[in-house]
Amino acid sequence: MPRTVTYKVGLVGHDKHKQDVPAVEQDLTVEIHEMDAEPWGREDTFRHVGHEVPRVDGAVKATGAAKYTYDINRPGLLVAGLVYSPHAHADIVSVDAGKAQGMAGVVAVKTFARGSAKYPGKIVAAICAESEQVLADALEAVEVTYKVKPGPAVTEDAMKDDAVVVDPRRKTNVGQPRRGPLVRGKPDDAFEGAEVVVQATYRTPIQTHSCLEPHGCVCEIHADGTATVWASTQATSFFANQQLTSALGLPRNKVRVITQHMGGGFGSKFSALEWDVLCAEFARETKRPVRMMLSRRLEHLVGGNRPDSIQALRLAGSKDGTIAALQGEVWGTSGNSSGGGAGAANFGVYTLPHLSMLQHGVATFSAKGRAFRAPRHPQGFYALESIIERYAYAAGVDALAVRLKNDKHPIRQVQWRIGAERIGWGKNRRKQPGSDKGPVKRGVGCASGRWGAAGRHTVGRNQLVFDVVVDKEGGVAFQNGVQDIGTGTRTVIAIIAAEELGLQPGDIDVRIGDTTYPPGPGSGGSTTAPSIGAAVRNGALRVKESLAGLLALQWGVDEAQLSWKDGVCHGPGDKQASFRSACSLIGEDGLRVQGRRMRNFQSAYGETAGCQFAQVAVDTETGVITVENVVAVHDCGRIIDTMTARSQVNGGVIQGISYALYEEKQTDRNLGDMVNPTFDTYRILGMQDCPPIDVVLTSVVSGYNNTGMMGLGEPATVPTAGAIANAVYNAIGVQVTDLPMTPARVLEALERRQG
Amino acid sequence: MSDDAPQDAAARGLTRRALFKGAGAAAAAGAVFRSLDAAAKDDAAAGPPVQGPGKTAVTLQVNGTERKVEAEPRETLLQVLRLPLDLTGAKPVCDRGQCGACTVWLDGEPVYACNVLAVEAEGRKVTTVEGLGAPDDLHAVQDAFVQKDALQCGFCTPGLVMSAAWAVEQHGEDLTEEQAREACAGNLCRCGTYPHVLEAALAAAKHAKKGD
Ligand code: FES
Numbered sequence: 001m002p003r004t005v006t007y008k009v010g011l012v013g014h015d016k017h018k019q020d021v022p023a024v025e026q027d028l029t030v031e032i033h034e035m036d037a038e039p040w041g042r043e044d045t046f047r048h049v050g051h052e053v054p055r056v057d058g059a060v061k062a063t064g065a066a067k068y069t070y071d072i073n074r075p076g077l078l079v080a081g082l083v084y085s086p087h088a089h090a091d092i093v094s095v096d097a098g099k100a101q102g103m104a105g106v107v108a109v110k111t112f113a114r115g116s117a118k119y120p121g122k123i124v125a126a127i128c129a130e131s132e133q134v135l136a137d138a139l140e141a142v143e144v145t146y147k148v149k150p151g152p153a154v155t156e157d158a159m160k161d162d163a164v165v166v167d168p169r170r171k172t173n174v175g176q177p178r179r180g181p182l183v184r185g186k187p188d189d190a191f192e193g194a195e196v197v198v199q200a201t202y203r204t205p206i207q208t209h210s211c212l213e214p215h216g217c218v219c220e221i222h223a224d225g226t227a228t229v230w231a232s233t234q235a236t237s238f239f240a241n242q243q244l245t246s247a248l249g250l251p252r253n254k255v256r257v258i259t260q261h262m263g264g265g266f267g268s269k270f271s272a273l274e275w276d277v278l279c280a281e282f283a284r285e286t287k288r289p290v291r292m293m294l295s296r297r298l299e300h301l302v303g304g305n306r307p308d309s310i311q312a313l314r315l316a317g318s319k320d321g322t323i324a325a326l327q328g329e330v331w332g333t334s335g336n337s338s339g340g341g342a343g344a345a346n347f348g349v350y351t352l353p354h355l356s357m358l359q360h361g362v363a364t365f366s367a368k369g370r371a372f373r374a375p376r377h378p379q380g381f382y383a384l385e386s387i388i389e390r391y392a393y394a395a396g397v398d399a400l401a402v403r404l405k406n407d408k409h410p411i412r413q414v415q416w417r418i419g420a421e422r423i424g425w426g427k428n429r430r431k432q433p434g435s436d437k438g439p440v441k442r443g444v445g446c447a448s449g450r451w452g453a454a455g456r457h458t459v460g461r462n463q464l465v466f467d468v469v470v471d472k473e474g475g476v477a478f479q480n481g482v483q484d485i486g487t488g489t490r491t492v493i494a495i496i497a498a499e500e501l502g503l504q505p506g507d508i509d510v511r512i513g514d515t516t517y518p519p520g521p522g523s524g525g526s527t528t529a530p531s532i533g534a535a536v537r538n539g540a541l542r543v544k545e546s547l548a549g550l551l552a553l554q555w556g557v558d559e560a561q562l563s564w565k566d567g568v569c570h571g572p573g574d575k576q577a578s579f580r581s582a583c584s585l586i587g588e589d590g591l592r593v594q595g596r597r598m599r600n601f602q603s604a605y606g607e608t609a610g611c612q613f614a615q616v617a618v619d620t621e622t623g624v625i626t627v628e629n630v631v632a633v634h635d636c637g638r639i640i641d642t643m644t645a646r647s648q649v650n651g652g653v654i655q656g657i658s659y660a661l662y663e664e665k666q667t668d669r670n671l672g673d674m675v676n677p678t679f680d681t682y683r684i685l686g687m688q689d690c691p692p693i694d695v696v697l698t699s700v701v702s703g704y705n706n707t708g709m710m711g712l713g714e715p716a717t718v719p720t721a722g723a724i725a726n727a728v729y730n731a732i733g734v735q736v737t738d739l740p741m742t743p744a745r746v747l748e749a750l751e752r753r754q755g
Numbered sequence: 756m757s758d759d760a761p762q763d764a765a766a767r768g769l770t771r772r773a774l775f776k777g778a779g780a781a782a783a784a785g786a787v788f789r790s791l792d793a794a795a796k797d798d799a800a801a802g803p804p805v806q807g808p809g810k811t812a813v814t815l816q817v818n819g820t821e822r823k824v825e826a827e828p829r830e831t832l833l834q835v836l837r838l839p840l841d842l843t844g845a846k847p848v849c850d851r852g853q854c855g856a857c858t859v860w861l862d863g864e865p866v867y868a869c870n871v872l873a874v875e876a877e878g879r880k881v882t883t884v885e886g887l888g889a890p891d892d893l894h895a896v897q898d899a900f901v902q903k904d905a906l907q908c909g910f911c912t913p914g915l916v917m918s919a920a921w922a923v924e925q926h927g928e929d930l931t932e933e934q935a936r937e938a939c940a941g942n943l944c945r946c947g948t949y950p951h952v953l954e955a956a957l958a959a960a961k962h963a964k965k966g967d
């Protein structure tokens with residue numbers, strides 16, 4: 001039976017100046033499942049939730065004790081590696097691995113001498129050897145003959161009329177959305193009568209995930225007919241897909257996947273991929289444990305990337321700063337797939353009464369894109385916020401005022417003001433862009449972000465469930481297959497459990513990252529924390545109910561007379577028992593209960609809100625942009641751990657700056673190969689480039705689940721590039737329309753202005 | 756100078772040697788391959804001392820303990836630490852001295868373990884992140900990393916800990932933000948822990964003495 005509950009939701013405050021946040025609150029009435037905990041409301045106070053809690057696995061990570069997939073060392077371990085095509089498009093004529101096969105220490109060799117290779121990185125041979133040295137020699141000894149064919153590897157080349165097509169069943173590489181453009185209102189009419197119309201074309205690069213731990217796994221088949229796979233994955237529960245289990249020759253229930261720690265995924269690591277399957281085959285053939293990890297070069301080539309984009313946009317509005325219409329056409333490549341995954345989320349946040357957007361996926365002879373932290377959003381928001389900036393200047397209205405006017409989200413309305421104050425908008429925004437004297441010019445800019453991740457109650461077809469095991473000594477274990485990809489999942493579980501049970505986070509034994517436990521959600525879409533949090537709470541409640549039952553028997557009273565407060569169970573009279581003393585009533589086998597995640601319920605605000613402000617200095621003689629300050633104001637529903645949440649936002653901002661200024665997969669247009677597949681040529685932001693980041697976390701109780709949590713990993717990277725681009729525009733008075741904003745592009749833009 | 760990882764070289768028809776000779780980007784498919792053994796023989800011909808190409812005995816002082824390993828002359832310190840010695844704190848990320856994830860101290864100075872041959876470390880003192888402290892006995896810098904949340908996925912963390920700890924030991928309580936930044940400038944972190952790493956280094960330095 002569902003229950004109806006009314007409670008207070010809204011902005012709780014933010015971690016910097018709790019006192020001066022305007023009140024945003026309302027009563028929310030929701031229907032919740034009878035098994036679900038009563039939602040934590042806006043006025044509840046906490047001992048751990050929302051505080052600064054160091055992550056529970058910090059010490060093992062800081063000492064090198066944490067074992068990642070790459071670190072797994074098993075008795076008799078073999079290592080495997082790959083030979084792959086460097087060509088955009090070639091027929092594989094022959095693969096001669098004879099020499100490799102004959103080398104001492106080479107255990108198994110596979111060749112794939114058939115068909116055509118349609119992207120650099122296409123695997124043509126795989127070798128399994130006793131040591132890394134033997135493997136290196138053997139890989140070098142493989143001789144491959146290719147018949148190289150023409151094939152466009154970059155978006156613009158693939159769009160040409162005479163371009164070779166990737167998929168021979170199609171006439172062109174340029175995909176057309178089946179349903180045509182997305183249209184809302186009457187965009188043509190809106191443009192016709194508009195007071196102000198601006199237009200521009202924005203370009204964003206292909207960005208590789210560049211996870212420090214590459215993709216890969218270690219497979220071992222045991223004598224008892226089971227297998228263990230240690231995988232660098234964001235989803236223990238989906239990693240063992242059908243290809244992997246059939247390569248192992250085992251049903252899925254005999255395959256255990258373990259991911260205790262993993263060195264970054266950002267959307268690129270879910271199910272087992274081609275190389276993982278080869279690893280499994282080797283393990284089966286050699287009857288020994290095998291490790292296959294991608295090389296850095298292959299990681300850049302095939303490990304995943306954010307598709308590029310070309311976004312031709314036109315925006316209409318009135319002179320008072322009211323936006324009327326947005327029109328656009330977008331092209332981008334997700335590699336040699338038929339275009340899925342490309343595109344730009346370049347509308348949203350702002351009220352756009354009239355809209356027309358047409359998005360094309362362009363097939364190219366390059367490896368597939370993969371989901372990358374807020375897929376389609378950083379590129380989309382960079383372009384959207386850039387065209388709005390143009391409009392603001394053209395209309396002669398302050399850019400912040402335009403945003404406040406057209407953005408209806410009640411939380412973001414507060415956030416814009418917090419951010420503006422902290423960046424010093426009034427003082428640091430150049431009324432006349434590019435008006436600083438001297439060669440180094442400064443400016444500030446802002447941009448919005450959006451996301452909506454409230455988590456879910458299922459993992460595939462299963463309900464999301466935590467097994468909770470309590471022993472008579474008071475030891476508490478929370479068990480689920482979910483992995484901690486660096487976001488602090490372990491810590492979130494520990495905090496919520498400790499809060500409910502009156503313990504310390506360090507007291508909770510968090511057992512995760514292992515398919516021995518109930519299936520865990522994949523870490524994608526920033527849904528992990530909001531999915532699991534509510535299940536952990538319910539698990540803790542079930543523990544308290546069971547202990548209350550035991551105490552009621554002991555005290556000879558009715559269970560209904562018992563209640564828990566701060567980890568102490570109170571009975572009639574002055575009867576009371578601490579959590580630990582209640583646990584002493586548990587039998588030898590321990591107490592086992594389940595924490596079930598119930599369906600999401602209604603929400604007050606829908607999406608989470610966020611916005612960022614940046615201050616930059618641009619050297620107009622060298623074209624070098626220095627980001628001097630970033631203010632990032634974000635909401636992720638209820639914040640569980642302010643410290644790890646701040647880390648998430650720092651990470652999103654840093655990846656965003658890196659995307660705005662440095663990162664670009666460079667492709668040789670003739671050969672099709674990536675020319676910068678190393679960390680000295682594919683530049684990611686380093687310590688010396690890192691500006692101060694002022695993170696303001698606005699904790700919002702937004703409904704949806706019993707904790708009020710929502711996701712944070714992705715939204716924090718959505719606004720950054722747009723905010724920096726707008727700050728650059730404000731500094732130099734001309735818009736750089738291509739990311740990354742390299743010195744050459746800045747100088748080019750300046751030249752254009754001087755004309 | 757950057758170079759392809761060995762497994763990549765095969766795909767590109769290049770060896771390290773060919774690259775050094777300036778063969779440039781993609782050589783034609785079917786180029787003549789030279790094994791590293793052959794390369795090693797050439798090197799040996801250039802003058803003494805002659806080691807390899809087979810395995811030779813190497814003795815290292817790792818975290819205060821003498822460790823003997825058999826390693827080929829081309830094996831890096833990183834490879835030896837990770838596989839035979841199972842000290843997996845130092846991570847292989849680029850294998851070419853570009854990211855700092857493999858940072859260890861050699862005779863007290865930070866080095867990229869992927870850029871040092873095991874034979875070069877013969878008889879020398881190697882300190883890895885495991886030697887700095889253990890989960891129940893943290894070094895002040897490791898403790899500060901935990902307290903300030905200077906880690907996310909943690910894959911870069913052992914390297915950053917070694918760089919930050921070196922800065923703290925060099926400068927003690929005088930450590931400036933600039934010095935801490937510089938010490939960590941050769942360590943890449945994809946998750947974006949830099950702001951908290953700086954905070955951790957400076958917090959740990961507050962209580963440190965020079966050369967601690
Ligand atoms: S692995 Fe040694 S510097 Fe990158």
Ligand code: FES
Pocket residue numbers: 212263264486906907908909910911912943944945946947948
């Ligand atoms: S914490 Fe993930 S790479 Fe630094």
